[in-house]
Amino acid sequence: MIDVLVVDDQVLIRAGLVAMIKATPGLSAVGEAASGEEAVALAARVRPDVILxxxxxxxxxxxxxxxxxxxxxxxxxxxxxxxxxxxxDEYVYAALRAGASGFLLKDTSPERLFAAITAIAGGDMLFTPSVVRRLIEAHVASSTPGTVAPDLAVLTGRELDVLRLVARGLSNAEIAGELFLSEATVKTHLNRLMSKLSLSSRAQAVVVAYETGLVTPGAARS
Structure with a gap:
């Protein structure tokens, strides 16, 4: 069961989302909040798996x-x-930096929304690589990439390799193929580098790779 917290200041939208979640097998609505402040307090109390x-x-x-x-x-x-x-774009980019795992417009279909909840609950990132690349490159292309930031100095060579490939939009399976590692080993490296850099999502890892100059605009996979 995936526990979902719904946050929206419009009561009809919030109530509609809660009702749909309650009617969907595998999902459970564990709370609703009408403001950011309420969301912070409620998230700490009910510990949801996913927050809308x-x-x-x-x-x-x-x-x-x-x-x-x-x-x-x-x-x-x-x-x-x-x-x-x-x-x-500015909102999507801000969401990436904040650590969100996905971004959907409110006019998306219920089926798409429920599929998205399931996907990000399982650890996927609901930003396509092309969208991530376009957004980040738009924000950093006009700046001269700096040297590797001090934070990245805590990473091993293999962790840096994994971070570069994550920023190119590769999945764990694809990274494993590129580096001749098992998928489990790739996941271990990714978890360790995210812990070292205090990152909470794969999306944040992509942002860090670009903003530190580890990956430069135009270097990502097309």
Whole structure:
């Protein structure tokens, strides 16, 4: 069973999402919040597997709430799926940096939404590599890439290899093939590098790889 927390300041949307989740096998609605502040407090109390997070809310925004929830999570952090009516690159990029695991518009179908909840609960990133690449390159292309940031100095050579390939959009299975490792070993390296860099999502790892200059615009897989 996947426990889901619904966060939206519009009561009808929030109630509709909760009702659909309750009616879907394998999903459980464990709470609802009308603001970012409520979301932070409730997430700490009910410890959901997935949070459906609105972006634009009075007070604490969905992006800020996501960042705070993931930073304060005790144990495995929840996966955050951003839901919004605004298809703007700046919001997607902010969601990536905050550690969200996915981004969907509110006009998506219920089937697509439930599939997305299941996917990110299982550890997938619901940003296609092409979208991630386009967003990050747009933000860093005008800046001169710096040297590897001090934070990356804590990584082993193999962990840096894995991070580069993650930033290129490769799956764990594809990385295993590139590096002649088992998929389990790749997952271990990825978990270790994310722990060392205090990252909570694969998306954040991609952002770090670009913003530190480990991967430069145009170097990712087409």
């Amino acid at each position: 997070m609105d972006i634009r809310m009075p007070g604490l925004s969905g992006i800020a709430a996501t960042e705070q929830i993931l930073q304060e999570a005790d144990g495995d952090p929840p996966k955050v799926l951003i839901l919004t009516t605004f298809d703007l």
